[in-house]
Amino acid sequence: MTKQAENVIVGISIGDLNGIGTEVLLKTFEDARMLEFCTPVIFGNFKVLSFIKKTFQLTCNLHGIDTLEQLVIGKINVLNIWKEGVNVDFGKNDETVGKYAIKSFTEAVAALKDNKIDVLVTAPINKYNIQSEDFKFPGHTDYLDQELEGDALMFMVQGDLRVGLLTDHIPVNEVSSHLTEELIRKKILTINTSLKKDFKINKPKIAVLGVNPHSGDNGVIGKEDDVVVKPALKKLFEEGVMVFGPYSADSFFGSGQYEKYDAVIAAYHDQGLIPFKTLSFGNGVNYTAGLEGIRTSPDHGTGYDIAGKGVADNNSFKEAVYLAIDVYHSRQEYAELTKNPLKIREKQEESKKYS
Template sequence: MVKKAENIIVGISIGDLNGIGPEVILKTFEDNRMLELCTPVIFANVKIISFLKKNLALDSSLHGIDSLEQIVLGKINVLNVWKEGVNLEFGKNDDVVGKYAIKSFATATKALKDKQVDVLVTAPINKYNIQSEDFKFPGHTDYLDKELSGNALMLMVHDKLRVGLLTDHIPVNEISNYLTEELLERKVGTIVKTLQQDFGISKPKVAILGLNPHSGDNGVIGDEEEKVIKPAVKKMFDLGQLVFGPYASDSFFGSLQYEKYDAILAMYHDQGLIPFKTLSFGNGVNYTAGLNRIRTSPDHGTAFEIAGKGIAKHDSFKEAVYLALDIYKKRNEYQELTKKPLKAKQN
């Protein structure tokens, strides 16, 4: 049975309470038309969210609940993940606040895993205050990769621009140590599958960026392209995948080559995210491709410098909600099509 739009439950982790996460969440759902598209569930504490709403002079009507069985469709539900109060200082890096960010995220992830929510949208966390004995991950993606089935891949999305990362949160001087044909084939496979099932592209074209300047200049500036990337691209292409490259990354985006492809695979974090964020102008979305559940996030961080001032733009968070809903519908359509064999024509 296909769900009605407002019956799609969007789980939302609150992020760092001292950052702009709560503000962009509340601003997104202050528009009542959003509640016709889905039903949000914020994993936090209703008293704290009410305080933040008042502080930001927003009009959102909140519905506090103590269990997910109490969700009311068409309302902004706030699940009380904890009961105690939390001292907030906007813009401050606070280890205690970091623990509540992870408590919200872990509880929301479990709800996603247990299918109590349909999709997950995560507000920004601060990587400096989330580390503990129970959470030793650099960020959301690595934790989701552990908790959910599949192979997580960070895919940045803005309209038809989609940039995936071969490696993400690792030091630049270690990137070449991770670069293998097996990893390239696995990440490209993840991109191809998500383009098919989550974006409705039947024969996706994927561009691969080189690691070195000028893609190594035939081995003059590094040999990773000759030894690893080119053989992997040839192997995948020979197997029928529309994979091309490696392309020199310095001119690839400026020359608009990216417009010819359904997705681009960058070798490392900044190689992909600098051009992506330049082109997306704060409307981009971080999608965790390759998992059996759907998670999106805005493409910005906690923005401590403007937290609590009521001036944060919520465009990226709203786009993250839209994309999660679109992928949910596309994936359901894909699953329906692939499980129903086509009937042979009758003579």
């Protein structure tokens, strides 16, 4: 395998075969221009992907390989990680299909760890049918946190709109018990570093949303914002992190306040994702910040209700590929800059001119 300088190797896990994941990924690479700057390698099975391609009457040319050493730059490579046939039944929840989704994902993560692929893009899984004795994780992010160095953080991205979470896939009634000054500090520092390293923002400005309605109204509607959140933000600000809040979440997005910041951190899943998806649905990307490896995914699920109908929109998946590649190049540039502190200073001075 001879890699061209600008051609990024994009590993792709297939997700739930009965959902829309394989449809949107194949539609993405129908555009031959994608292959000019990246080379996909789909962790799955050539026969299955060929069947799905034929089902949707797609014209992209698939190239089957049995090892990553056989990968061909500029082709849509399908790495055969199993040989047996799989029954694809669009829209059906199937435990067997769930096992293949996880096999694809874990093999792709292993390749990412071994630097055999540059970035990873994951198609949607069904969090219910993936559970087994060998895989007991709520989803992709928790497994990545175990396997890759760093601290995983769900970071939703669409252009300049970036929303991170203090807590993600936990019940609402457990949110308060999970929030500590230590957790808040860790998450904010992770996002601050990601904005610099992955998004080329030299002095990030970060907004934090309050846990309670009206950020607790000085303790009238809950004490978490005053007792836990504010002290954590104060200490970080004193250390030079440009973090602000907590802001009342109900009007923050509607008033356009989010546009003043490089990232917004929500206290829990729906507080952040409802406004994010309202503003960007179909174009957003789920990026796992804070890890050594780069992983993105589309901002939608398996789409069982439209699976097999050929109507799934691939824009979010395409944006996930674009973001993974952008972050890859940003990290390369950041690594070069950190070798030369003078270059960093020059960048900071340059950014001041436009701030």
